[in-house]
Amino acid sequence: MAKKTTIYDIAKALNITVSTVSRALNNISTISESTREAVLEMAKKMNYRPNKVASSLTSGKTYIIGVLVPSAQIQFFASVIHSLEKYLKSFGYSILLYQTNESLESEKNGISTLLEAQVDGIIASMSLETADVSHFEKVKEEGKPLIIFDRTHDDLQSPMVKINDEHAGYLVTKHLLDQGYKRIAYITTKHRIKIFKERYNGYQKALQEAGIAINADYSVFGELNVEGGYLGTHTLLKLKDRPDAIIGGDDYVALGIIKALHENNIVPPTIGVIGFANQNFSEHIIPSLSTIDQQAMQMGKECAKMFLKIIERNHAEELILEPVVLEPLLLPRASTKRS
Amino acid sequence: MAKKTTIYDIAKALNITVSTVSRALNNISTISESTREAVLEMAKKMNYRPNKVASSLTSGKTYIIGVLVPSAQIQFFASVIHSLEKYLKSFGYSILLYQTNESLESEKNGISTLLEAQVDGIIASMSLETADVSHFEKVKEEGKPLIIFDRTHDDLQSPMVKINDEHAGYLVTKHLLDQGYKRIAYITTKHRIKIFKERYNGYQKALQEAGIAINADYSVFGELNVEGGYLGTHTLLKLKDRPDAIIGGDDYVALGIIKALHENNIVPPTIGVIGFANQNFSEHIIPSLSTIDQQAMQMGKECAKMFLKIIERNHAEELILEPVVLEPLLLPRASTKRS
DNA sequence: ATGAAAGCGCTAACAA
DNA sequence: TTGTTAGCGCTTTCAT
Numbered sequence: 001m002a003k004k005t006t007i008y009d010i011a012k013a014l015n016i017t018v019s020t021v022s023r024a025l026n027n028i029s030t031i032s033e034s035t036r037e038a039v040l041e042m043a044k045k046m047n048y049r050p051n052k053v054a055s056s057l058t059s060g061k062t063y064i065i066g067v068l069v070p071s072a073q074i075q076f077f078a079s080v081i082h083s084l085e086k087y088l089k090s091f092g093y094s095i096l097l098y099q100t101n102e103s104l105e106s107e108k109n110g111i112s113t114l115l116e117a118q119v120d121g122i123i124a125s126m127s128l129e130t131a132d133v134s135h136f137e138k139v140k141e142e143g144k145p146l147i148i149f150d151r152t153h154d155d156l157q158s159p160m161v162k163i164n165d166e167h168a169g170y171l172v173t174k175h176l177l178d179q180g181y182k183r184i185a186y187i188t189t190k191h192r193i194k195i196f197k198e199r200y201n202g203y204q205k206a207l208q209e210a211g212i213a214i215n216a217d218y219s220v221f222g223e224l225n226v227e228g229g230y231l232g233t234h235t236l237l238k239l240k241d242r243p244d245a246i247i248g249g250d251d252y253v254a255l256g257i258i259k260a261l262h263e264n265n266i267v268p269p270t271i272g273v274i275g276f277a278n279q280n281f282s283e284h285i286i287p288s289l290s291t292i293d294q295q296a297m298q299m300g301k302e303c304a305k306m307f308l309k310i311i312e313r314n315h316a317e318e319l320i321l322e323p324v325v326l327e328p329l330l331l332p333r334a335s336t337k338r339s
Numbered sequence: 340m341a342k343k344t345t346i347y348d349i350a351k352a353l354n355i356t357v358s359t360v361s362r363a364l365n366n367i368s369t370i371s372e373s374t375r376e377a378v379l380e381m382a383k384k385m386n387y388r389p390n391k392v393a394s395s396l397t398s399g400k401t402y403i404i405g406v407l408v409p410s411a412q413i414q415f416f417a418s419v420i421h422s423l424e425k426y427l428k429s430f431g432y433s434i435l436l437y438q439t440n441e442s443l444e445s446e447k448n449g450i451s452t453l454l455e456a457q458v459d460g461i462i463a464s465m466s467l468e469t470a471d472v473s474h475f476e477k478v479k480e481e482g483k484p485l486i487i488f489d490r491t492h493d494d495l496q497s498p499m500v501k502i503n504d505e506h507a508g509y510l511v512t513k514h515l516l517d518q519g520y521k522r523i524a525y526i527t528t529k530h531r532i533k534i535f536k537e538r539y540n541g542y543q544k545a546l547q548e549a550g551i552a553i554n555a556d557y558s559v560f561g562e563l564n565v566e567g568g569y570l571g572t573h574t575l576l577k578l579k580d581r582p583d584a585i586i587g588g589d590d591y592v593a594l595g596i597i598k599a600l601h602e603n604n605i606v607p608p609t610i611g612v613i614g615f616a617n618q619n620f621s622e623h624i625i626p627s628l629s630t631i632d633q634q635a636m637q638m639g640k641e642c643a644k645m646f647l648k649i650i651e652r653n654h655a656e657e658l659i660l661e662p663v664v665l666e667p668l669l670l671p672r673a674s675t676k677r678s
Numbered sequence: 679a680t681g682a683a684a685g686c687g688c689t690a691a692c693a694a
Numbered sequence: 695t696t697g698t699t700a701g702c703g704c705t706t707t708c709a710t
Binding site for chain 1: 391393401424433452457594597598624
């Protein structure tokens with residue numbers, strides 16, 4: 001590979017100076033149309049490709065934004081990433097990805113890595129392990145915008161985008177009650193992440209409103225996956241007073257619930273089953289699974305918009321924006337439909 | 340935010356020069372243990388954070404590698420991204436993500452964006468639209484490694500990682516034949532992407548081997564999603580000589596097939612159904628879906644390994660590595676099981 | 679083992 | 695409108 005062309009080469013070829021070339025390339029006001037065109041033409045002719053690293057060093061802006069998530073393999077996060085990248089790209093930003101794999105240690109490293117890469121900001125969702133959040137404070141110490149989405153934390157004051165999880169829990173429970181279910185169980189995670197707690201609160205609230213006493217046996221805390229739903233259901237089926245509906249902490253849990261019920265020759269909605277997250281399979285399994293849409297795409301877009309808004313008024317650090325709270329969407333389907 | 344500490348500040352504080360600090364920080368051989376420790380201590384004390392942008396400018400390495408995929412929302416790609424990031428991270432690399440959304444135009448922009456960001460290499464899978472591949476050549480012109488995975492292209496000579504798709508198609512068909520199915524249909528995409536063609540070739544090959552004539556009516560070309568499978572199945576069910584098994588171009592197509600069968604009160608394996616991709620729901624739906632595992636995680640890891648290998652011997656451009664071809668894995672499950 | 683000094687490619691005052 | 699000139703923070707010869 002021949003040595004790469006720089007603005008110096010263009011300047012030399014045109015007998016002008018680098019600053020003029022720079023101005024032409026960046027389309028800065030005070031430049032004559034003729035030289036601008038000449039520069040652009042020569043740039044193309046010489047196969048010039050701007051070096052963003054160099055420009056970042058001087059300007060202090062990389063146009064890269066760090067995205068820190070538990071895992072790109074979790075569909076919800078994949079959708080948020082998709083949406084973030086798609087939207088931010090149109091504003092000239094790229095996405096530097098870091099996965100924590102639900103580890104606090106890795107999360108700390110992630111913050112460091114992204115900061116060292118001089119990202120212009122970080123959009124993050126916490127790992128399940130995260131209790132202490134001081135590593136996130138470092139982002140703000142560097143004066144860079146930090147936006148937290150979905151998995152938030154009380155100790156961290158920061159702009160955030162989330163969904164109304166309590167309402168999600170409420171909606172789900174209310175829906176089951178409306179369908180005539182009375183003994184409603186809930187299989188969820190033992191983790192202390194706020195959103196799961198809030199959903200659970202919504203569940204309790206709906207039951208209380210309906211004047212139904214909360215049966216402790218109906219709350220099962222396990223893993224948030226197919227296995228968790230499966231095992232939890234077996235526990236529930238052993239009860240003298242079996243539930244007539246089960247809420248899964250997410251759609252995978254719900255899948256496990258359906259599987260376990262099936263083994264006992266029970267097909268929803270005989271026992272109603274509902275999940276959270278609207279995974280792309282949920283609509284298509286048989287019976288189709290009732291669930292809550294968490295608006296991952298919308299969430300990505302809102303994060304991006306928030307980031308851009310903060311970047312615009314460049315005294316980011318000071319102002320704490322109001323959290324954006326998206327409304328969960330109930331998707332009633334066959335698995336809860338009593339006709 | 341106070342001005343950030345640089346190696347200059349550390350040098351001044353310790354009354355040594357920046358070069359010494361740099362050496363200490365980078366753990367370069369010719370440094371006395373005592374000064375190394377002193378530097379490290381002072382660095383910590385002064386809250387020093389290295390600026391990778393600056394070091395990239397001099398060293399010419401960013402330790403960022405560009406990942407260009409159709410969409411992070413497609414689970415296969417999400418898994419590859421997950422795997423890539425996870426593995427490469429342990430070697431000090433970060434991932435800059437670019438999605439083409441199946442658009443050629445966007446793919447070209449992606450290559451430019453990544454190159455301008457001075458990535459150390461690009462790992463890519465082509466968009467469905469991609470016929471001409473000249474934009475990929477630019478990566479190599481800059482002397483940077485380009486690794487193509489899964490969706491490859493005949494015109495592009497480059498290190499690649501793929502799976503044996505013809506064999507995947509063969510395996511699927513052979514499995515159905517072994518289960519006693521005879522009239523095997525195939526619902527796939529009209530797109531000319533190589534992998535789909537190859538799978539189809541495998542299907543034909545297996546039928547030929549079994550001495551079964553290929554019935555043109557049994558090949559349906561539609562969209563590669565649930566809807567495609569659903570519509571395709573309705574077409575197939577109208578045939579006088581109905582198929583007794585249907586292969587779906589991927590697991591979503593298979594989901595659509597099952598859905599359509601269900602509406603006609605047919606439950607697999609009465610008509611056998613099998614897919615490709617082993618989506619994470621496939622194992623858990625009822626009946627569980629037979630499919631092919633495409634080893635997304637493995638593919639990510641192989642790409643990463645290949646990249647590292649090329650980077651090591653730094654005369655990358657010259658050598659074309661042998662393609663890594665992963666073997667597809669048949670996962671026979673209930674949807675095809677004739678007992 | 680350490681220091682001095684020249685850049686990497688670009689931006690952004692300040693001058694002209 | 696264009697040119698001059700410092701850097702940005704770090705790496706890396708070449709000296710010492």
